[in-house]
Amino acid sequence: MSIHKSIVQVFExxxxxxxxxxxxxxxxxxxxxxxxxxxxxxxxxxxxxQQDAGQQEGSHGMV
Structure with a gap:
């Protein structure tokens, strides 16, 4: 649920x-x-x- 809908629900x-x-x-x-x-x-x-980019960089190393 979005933040907006949650806040509206509190007031309703x-x-x-x-x-x-x-x-x-x-x-x-x-x-x-x-x-x-x-x-x-x-x-x-x-x-x-950022985590995905780090994993991709590591996968292109030398074998």
Whole structure:
């Protein structure tokens, strides 16, 4: 699920609920978790091409 859809879902799930400190804190925690997961996925995606390039360079060595 995309980050945008996850954030929308957090707010849709709480529509109509009276905002209490507990609910607000839970929503903030959910948003932080969603953003942290997105950053982790982006970091893994950024590292993947570098690892592939290193493996390709090593495969062209002398036999």
């Amino acid at each position: 799930n709480n529509m109509g609920n009276r905002i209490t400190p507990e609910l607000a804190a839970g929503m903030v925690r959910s948003l932080i978790d969603i953003l942290a997961a997105g950053v982790q996925q982006q970091a893994q995606a950024d590292d993947a091409p």
